[in-house]
Amino acid sequence: MTDPSGNLPPVTLDEVARLAGVARSTASRALNGGVASREAIEAVNKAVRQLGFVPNQAARTLARNRTDAVALVIPEDPSRIFFDPVLAMVISRLSVDFWREGLQPLLVLMDPEDLIAKLGSFLNAGNVDGMVVTSFHSNPEVEEVIAASSLPTVFFGRPPRPDSLPYVDIDNVEGGYKATRYLLDKGRRRIACVGGPAGVPSVEDRRQGFMRACADAGVEPGPYLYGSFDPESGINAAAALVADPRVDAVFAQSDAIAVGVLQGLASAGKSVPEDVAVVGFDNTSTATAVLPNLTTVAQPVSEMAGEVASMLLGFLRTRQWGETPRILPTELVVRDSA
Amino acid sequence: MTDPSGNLPPVTLDEVARLAGVARSTASRALNGGVASREAIEAVNKAVRQLGFVPNQAARTLARNRTDAVALVIPEDPSRIFFDPVLAMVISRLSVDFWREGLQPLLVLMDPEDLIAKLGSFLNAGNVDGMVVTSFHSNPEVEEVIAASSLPTVFFGRPPRPDSLPYVDIDNVEGGYKATRYLLDKGRRRIACVGGPAGVPSVEDRRQGFMRACADAGVEPGPYLYGSFDPESGINAAAALVADPRVDAVFAQSDAIAVGVLQGLASAGKSVPEDVAVVGFDNTSTATAVLPNLTTVAQPVSEMAGEVASMLLGFLRTRQWGETPRILPTELVVRDSA
DNA sequence: ATGGGTCGTGGAACCGCTTCCAGACAATAG
DNA sequence: CTATTGTCTGGAAGCGGTTCCACGACCCAT
Incomplete structure (x- = not known):
């Protein structure tokens, strides 16, 4: 079945051709769907099976000028x-x-x-x-x-x-909009947003969605904080946000951030979602690993x-x-x- | 600096050699640390820089019989x-x-x-x-x-x-032992263990460590449950374990399982660690993403x-x-x- | 019979590099 | 001054495939 020769000598196309009784070029054609007679193809295939031949990738690459x-x-x-x-x-x-x-x-x-x-x-x-x-x-x-x-x-x-x-x-603007809109529909009126690093396209887009949703609802957007996509950013953000008691919702631009926000709010004695509602982004497995389970914007990754x-x-x-x-x-x- | 020719023709060693005024073999030696005169090496290096030459990997592989x-x-x-x-x-x-x-x-x-x-x-x-x-x-x-x-x-x-x-x-027996021993030292007396799939070496080893720790302490081991390395297994296990009110600790063989256990216990109204202590395994990022943060056995992955x-x-x-x-x-x- | 297709084939060239080998040359030893 | 060593070099032969090309065999219509 597989190469019985325990170890060293790899089988080459030449050996296959010899065993099949054809030229190397013919063997190559037989294997790659070039012109070749029925008998040639069969003989070659048989030889291939018998010897456990596998074409050398480097040689192929060199000859075809294509690496796969x-x-x-x-x-x-x-x-x-x-x-x-x-x-x-x-x-x-x-x-x-x-x-x-x-x-x-x-x-x-x-x-x-x-x-x-x-x-x-x-x-x-x-x-x-x-x-x-x-x-x-x-x-x-x-x-x-x-x-x-x-x-x-x-x-x-x-x-x-x-x-x-x-x-x-994905449509990041839409994603940010949806998250924010949902919070607004739930009656939240002062929504903060914790983003990833400034300048990253997706971050700016989500921010735009956030802003637009607030504008559409005639609500003034809450604080917008840049950070990075990890729980620490969320913890820091939460610490800053609790200073403003009017903040009743946070849109975190990733689940990782949201997890941090959750922890930060918990240690500040705020309950979620009663005091502050939190929405994440990504719908990763951590969204369900955390309590309360995270409402989040899913990307079809x-x-x-x-x-x-x-x-x-x-x-x-x-x-x-x-x-x-x-x-x-x-x-x-x-x-x-x- | 890089190849200025916008697109197609890759530079070959031949061209380098020609520009450097040496044979291809000499150029090769100059590049790969073979014997070559100082001048040859310098000329070749200069040509390489000038042309932006990068050796073709497939050709190298073929010639050296080594892929890197x-x-x-x-x-x-x-x-x-x-x-x-x-x-x-x-x-x-x-x-x-x-x-x-x-x-x-x-x-x-x-x-x-x-x-x-x-x-x-x-x-x-x-x-x-x-x-x-x-x-x-x-x-x-x-x-x-x-x-x-x-x-x-x-x-x-x-x-x-x-x-x-x-x-x-890692020494999985030792890991299982440590986790269990810690729970015992904390005064827990009926410790359950939730493992991964039966037959997997690490699972059996951790189990062995669990058993041995119990034996060393003269405590009868609590229920041992097989599952798989995901939160669902933990949820299921927790559901089964709360039936026995004497169970005061769970050693979960992975953090993922532990997270499930935590959720299962929470929905059964048990508090952690007061009612039931939980120890995980792996020390992955979920260990700190979850509340309460997980005590866990760290592998130096x-x-x-x-x-x-x-x-x-x-x-x-x-x-x-x-x-x-x-x-x-x-x-x-x-x-x-x- | 003869000329013009197909079809299938083997030989040879080629892909771009490494390495063996023999020869050129200079330096040192005798 | 030749003999011996040693250093450096270019040519050529690979590595293991693919593909071009020319050629022979065959079939068909002329």
């Missing part, structure tokens, strides 16, 4: 990504989809200094046919290298300079990743981009915190 | 891994370490059916020089393929058949992954294994739940 591999570029500080179940989901889905389509995913996740030092060479060494880049945080230097590589690229999340670059994203994969695949096959960008809708998941 | 890539094999159902922050950490650390050492990590994470269908070919196609396998769950078919590949392999976690295969793990990477690297360089297995200690992190 793609890079998953995660330009984040690796120590940060544990807080981000979204990222885990993205990676997982991309990996599964690419494998299914016969592409090997290379995980480009390294120390930031390594990244700027190595990414350029890596991309230009013909290691991959294309890449997907998660662009939650911007990083000019990395952007630069990516742009210079001229490899087919799809971004997960709107890239900082969306020069009609292909990307998939897996579908998004699926779209990303199919966009890149489509381009690699047809050499042209389909509809881009692709914007997917969000959905408010109501639980106990608001 | 390793596989990260995750034989788990991809939909499951989101519950597992440990896995995210492992992947991240491995990725960072391998990149730092000049090895490209290939993420082998796909649908189970795809895995058994494709893993064999992948491993035998000369895609990688070695691999690391996370072996939380056993899977005979995958085991088989891995064994047949005869690639250098390190396991994260004791593999089902540790035929002196290289692996890194990142260090473990680091060990794994260095073991594989060591073998690839020296062609022999160092000390194996490597067993790292656990540590009890005391918080609020017990």
Whole structure:
């Protein structure tokens, strides 16, 4: 079944051809669907099975000038990504989809200094046919290298300079709007918002949605705080917010932040949702791991990743981009915190 | 700086050699530290810079019979891994370490059916020089393929058949013992234990530690329940356990389970830690995302992954294994739940 | 019979790099 | 001054596939 020769000598196409009684070129054609007689194909297939032949990928790459591999570029500080179940989901889905389509995913996740030092060479060494880049945080230097590589690229999340670059994203404005609107509909009148880092596109969009919902309701928006996408930011924010007793709701721009807010409110003696209602964003597993379970805006992360994969695949096959960008809708998941 | 030619023609070593006024072989030697005159090296380096040359990886692989890539094999159902922050950490650390050492990590994470269908070919196609396998769950078919590949392999976690295969793990017996002992020291007298799937090595070891601690204290162990490593198992377990009012502590074999237990106890009206103390395992970020914050057994996951990477690297360089297995200690992190 | 297709095939070139080998040359030893 | 060593070099032969090309066999319509 598998190669019985315990260890060393890998089978080559030459040996297959010899056993099948044909030329190497014929064997190659037989295997790759080129012109070949029925008998040739059968003989070759039999030989392949008998010898446990597997074509050498490097040789193939060299000859075809195509790697059948793609890079998953995660330009984040690796120590940060544990807080981000979204990222885990993205990676997982991309990996599964690419494998299914016969592409090997290379995980480009390294120390930031390594990244700027190595990414350029890596991309230009013909290691991959294309890449997907998660662009939650911007990083000019990395952007630069990516742009210079001229490899087919799809971004997960709107890239900082969306020069009609292909990307998939949710409608963050809508998401922010929905969350805020829900709180307003529940009668909350002074809503604070805790965001991620200033300047990040999704953060600004969610903020815009927040503002717009308040404006539409004729309510003055409560305090808006920038932070980062982790529980600490939430704790800090909560500490600041309780100073204003009129604040009766918080829209946290990620579940991680919301968790921190919850903790901060708890230690300040505020009860959720009675005193303060809290809405998160992302609908990650922590939303249900926390008490009270979090009302949150769900992103269809897996579908998004699926779209990303199919966009890149489509381009690699047809050499042209389909509809881009692709914007997917969000959905408010109501639980106990608001 | 980088290749100015916007797009297509990649620079080859031939062009570098021509520009430097030497033969291709000399250029190769100059770049790879072979014998070469000072002038030759300088001329080549200059040409390289000028042209933005990056050696083609496939050609290198073919010529050297070495890929400088390793596989990260995750034989788990991809939909499951989101519950597992440990896995995210492992992947991240491995990725960072391998990149730092000049090895490209290939993420082998796909649908189970795809895995058994494709893993064999992948491993035998000369895609990688070695691999690391996370072996939380056993899977005979995958085991088989891995064994047949005869690639250098390190396991994260004791593999089902540790035929002196290289692996890194924690002392799970000790971990289980510590958790249980702590509860006993706190005066708890009827301690239940909620484990992962029966038959998994780590689960059985933790169970053994649990049993032994009880025995050492002369206390009869409370109910032992198998489940899986997710919050649902914890909820179910809690539901079952509250039937016995004497149960005053639960040792959950993962934080995810513990979170479920916490919820289950809460909805049964039990307070933690007053009525029932809870100890988790893993010390993942959910341990602090939940209220009360979880007392839990910490595994040095990142260090473990680091060990794994260095073991594989060591073998690839020296062609022999160092000390194996490597067993790292656990540590009890005391918080609020017990 | 003869000319013009297909179809299938083997040989050879090629992808871009590394490495073996033999030769050129200079420096040192005899 | 030759013999011996040593350093550096270019040419050529790989690595293991794919693909171009020319050629022979075959079938059909002329």
